[in-house]
Amino acid sequence: RKEVEQDPGPFNVPEGATVAFNCTYSNSASQSFFWYRQDCRKEPKLLMSVYSSGNEDGRFTAQLNRASQYISLLIRDSKLSDSATYLCVVIPGSGNTGKLIFGQGTTLQVKP
Amino acid sequence: ETGVTQTPRHLVMGMTNKKSLKCEQHLGHNAMYWYKQSAKKPLELMFVYNFKEQTENNSVPSRFSPECPNSSHLFLHLHTLQPEDSALYLCASSQLFGHTEAFFGQGTRLTVV
Numbered sequence: 001r002k003e004v005e006q007d008p009g010p011f012n013v014p015e016g017a018t019v020a021f022n023c024t025y026s027n028s029a030s031q032s033f034f035w036y037r038q039d040c041r042k043e044p045k046l047l048m049s050v051y052s053s054g055n056e057d058g059r060f061t062a063q064l065n066r067a068s069q070y071i072s073l074l075i076r077d078s079k080l081s082d083s084a085t086y087l088c089v090v091i092p093g094s095g096n097t098g099k100l101i102f103g104q105g106t107t108l109q110v111k112p
Numbered sequence: 113e114t115g116v117t118q119t120p121r122h123l124v125m126g127m128t129n130k131k132s133l134k135c136e137q138h139l140g141h142n143a144m145y146w147y148k149q150s151a152k153k154p155l156e157l158m159f160v161y162n163f164k165e166q167t168e169n170n171s172v173p174s175r176f177s178p179e180c181p182n183s184s185h186l187f188l189h190l191h192t193l194q195p196e197d198s199a200l201y202l203c204a205s206s207q208l209f210g211h212t213e214a215f216f217g218q219g220t221r222l223t224v225v
Binding site: 004008034042043044045046049087099100101102103104105 | 154219
């Protein structure tokens with residue numbers, strides 16, 4: 001089983017739609033979780049951290065489900081500029097050893 | 113403008129060449145990383161340096177040789193590469209200890225011919 005798994009998509013949605021991505025992780029001791037965004041031929045950039053209580057940043061909501069070992073990202077009112085690849089990132093184990101494990105990424109295409 | 117700078121941005125090299133990738137971070141971080149990103153594959157962690165010491169070598173072939181002279185600079189020395197080594201090589205840095213994000217450089221797109 002891969003350490004971090006994502007559905008690669010692509011997800012094709014119209015502007016204004018709500019879309020959700022899930023990501024599963026295999027190491028139950030993992031403590032830190034993030035969503036990164038990567039535009040075509042660019043470097044990944046942090047979109048948001050994922051906290052145990054869930055967190056929201058504007059149109060973006062991230063949730064953590066430890067029991068089922070998955071994290072989710074919800075995007076409301078999709079914009080054309082949201083088109084990108086969304087990477088799920090996990091720091092496995094307890095403490096921060098600096099080892100970030102990336103999922104394959106989920107590609108989102110928002111259409112006019 | 114990124115706090116992590118990589119050079120060169122693009123590199124084409126033959127299989128018998130020797131070249132080096134350079135990474136510099138201006139963020140005061142104490143951990144630096146090399147990642148490889150191939151088409152349709154997840155980012156693969158190659159090496160991790162904490163406080164200039166290598167703490168992770170993710171079964172990377174010896175034709176890739178990292179060097180970390182100080183906490184701000186990281187190199188990846190390349191020699192006798194194969195065409196399948198063509199990929200985007202990304203450097204990142206972060207602050208250890210705690211729920212901290214990694215910042216990436218813009219990457220070096222490497223083509224081995």
